Amino acid sequence: MTATESNSRDGEDVSPAQALNTAIAGFMSDFKDFSHGVNAKLQKQDDRMNKLDRKTMMTTRTALAHAASQDAPHQKAFAAYLRSGDDDGLRGLELEGKALGTTIAADGGYLVDPQTAETIQNTLSSTASIRSIASVVNVDATSYDVLVDHSEMGAGWATESSAVTETDTPRIERISIPLHELSALPKASQRLLDDSAFDIEGWLAGRIADKFARAEAQAFIEGDGVDKPTGMLTYGTVDNDSWTWGNLGYVPSETAGGITRADPIIDLVYALGAEYRANATFVMNSKTAGHIRKLKDNDGRFVWVDGLAMGEPARLLGYRVLIAEDMPDIADNAMAVAFGDFRAGYTVAERPDLRVLRDPFSAKPHVLFYATKRVGGAVSDFAAIKLLKFAVS
Numbered sequence: 001m002t003a004t005e006s007n008s009r010d011g012e013d014v015s016p017a018q019a020l021n022t023a024i025a026g027f028m029s030d031f032k033d034f035s036h037g038v039n040a041k042l043q044k045q046d047d048r049m050n051k052l053d054r055k056t057m058m059t060t061r062t063a064l065a066h067a068a069s070q071d072a073p074h075q076k077a078f079a080a081y082l083r084s085g086d087d088d089g090l091r092g093l094e095l096e097g098k099a100l101g102t103t104i105a106a107d108g109g110y111l112v113d114p115q116t117a118e119t120i121q122n123t124l125s126s127t128a129s130i131r132s133i134a135s136v137v138n139v140d141a142t143s144y145d146v147l148v149d150h151s152e153m154g155a156g157w158a159t160e161s162s163a164v165t166e167t168d169t170p171r172i173e174r175i176s177i178p179l180h181e182l183s184a185l186p187k188a189s190q191r192l193l194d195d196s197a198f199d200i201e202g203w204l205a206g207r208i209a210d211k212f213a214r215a216e217a218q219a220f221i222e223g224d225g226v227d228k229p230t231g232m233l234t235y236g237t238v239d240n241d242s243w244t245w246g247n248l249g250y251v252p253s254e255t256a257g258g259i260t261r262a263d264p265i266i267d268l269v270y271a272l273g274a275e276y277r278a279n280a281t282f283v284m285n286s287k288t289a290g291h292i293r294k295l296k297d298n299d300g301r302f303v304w305v306d307g308l309a310m311g312e313p314a315r316l317l318g319y320r321v322l323i324a325e326d327m328p329d330i331a332d333n334a335m336a337v338a339f340g341d342f343r344a345g346y347t348v349a350e351r352p353d354l355r356v357l358r359d360p361f362s363a364k365p366h367v368l369f370y371a372t373k374r375v376g377g378a379v380s381d382f383a384a385i386k387l388l389k390f391a392v393s
Contacts, residue, residue: 124209128324129217130232133281133344134379139179144349146175146380173245177349179376180228184211187366204356208371220348220377221326229377232346232385233328233335239393240386248379250335250387257332257390260377262295262303264388268339269317271386276341281320283338287325292316292337330390337388345384350375 094135094358124131149172158164186207193200216229223231232248240249251268253259284292293304293314304321306314313320319339328334351374359368379385 025242027271037381098183100276124213124216128322129213130220130283130322130324130342130346131216131348133283133342134348134377135324135343136348136350138352139178140351141347143176143178144347144376146177146347148173148175148381155373175378175380177229177347177376177378177380179349179351179374182212182215182373184208184215184371185216185368186371187363187368189366190360195365204369204371212373216375217324220346221324223377225378229348229375230379232338233387235379235382237335237387237389243383244346245382248382248385248387250389251393252313253388253390254392255264255390256392257334258330259292259295259388259390262297265292265295265317265337266301267390268337268386269319272340273383276344276384279343280339281322281340281342282316283322283324283327283342284336285325285329286323287329288327288336290323291330333389333391335387335389338385339388340385342385345379345381346377348375 155167156165184207186204188200188203219229219231221231222233223229224234225231236247237250238244238247240251243249248273251264251271251372253264254261256370259265269277269280293302295303297303304314304316317320328336330336354371354373357370357372359370362368
């Protein structure tokens with residue numbers, strides 16, 4: 001900063017006020033020069049940032065936004081394959097991996113674009129199926145093994161001088177869950193596929209998700225384990241008072257083909273171990289829910305209570321209720337209500353890849369799309385699920 005000099009005339013002194021005004025004027029002049037320099041540097045920095053932004057917008061990286069994804073290479077190649085069967089774009093496509101993406105089968109399976117696969121997975125997860133409350137794992141093998149320790153370890157009291165005897169060692173059991181192939185076969189006319197304004201990816205995702213959701217929901221409850229998952233109701237059942245590992249324990253409703261009191265439901269809740277009750281859920285279909293919702297306790301209060309907060313679902317004895325339409329209706333000896341911690345009690349194993357094969361020949365003038373997925377399911381902890389049997393005993 002340059003000092004401003006003020007010379008007085010011969011024989012005259014500069015007054016203090018004049019000296020102060022002169023110093024302030026010099027300071028303001030120097031500050032103005034300094035601010036101009038700072039503004040110039042900021043303008044240069046702003047120009048550099050604008051250039052970087054323009055370069056970033058020009059990159060070939062696949063856009064995440066839906067609006068910009070219409071011209072993404074993987075969607076162009078997938079749309080071309082669905083409309084005309086041209087898979088050259090799929091075979092030579094190099095994908096940059098991102099979260100929520102899909103994988104390509106190790107043996108060269110066809111690519112399903114991430115948006116379609118994500119739509120299908122989201123639909124399966126939100127559907128009224130025990131998948132939404134079960135444990136779901138992704139595997140790359142043909143089966144998934146669950147290791148369970150359900151035995152009791154031996155222990156006992158000892159004194160300072162007494163000899164310690166050998167105690168029982170806990171046993172670990174392995175439950176193997178094989179993966180089975182789930183398929184869907186939607187079709188569309190070639191003329192419809194040729195219409196460029198038609199959202200073929202959205203249509204295909206919706207059809208596959210609907211088919212897979214209904215097929216999975218049924219198999220997880222009543223599948224026989226032959227070329228499909230093993231449903232929880234296909235295992236052996238015994239009275240909970242004589243329950244053994246490998247079976248599901250049940251509590252009778254005390255009425256053949258019906259229920260007239262809320263006491264059996266209370267018994268069902270406390271038949272489940274305390275370590276499972278914190279995360280437990282009731283599972284039943286709509287008809288059963290409509291019947292049980294009318295039950296009252298001994299004081300005349302409904303056992304099915306509406307939520308106190310807005311948006312909170314109604315609860316049965318304080319526990320969440322999942323409406324799964326594949327559960328059986330109330331009938332004599334029917335296991336129409338399940339209660340348990342399904343996160344611990346039932347495991348769904350699946351491969352993350354999904355294939356779509358195009359068939360323009362089998363159903364002319366329509367084009368068939370053969371979608372396949374591998375999934376399995378089984379009870380992984382027999383102590384975590386209890387059933388309500390609509391019978392006297």
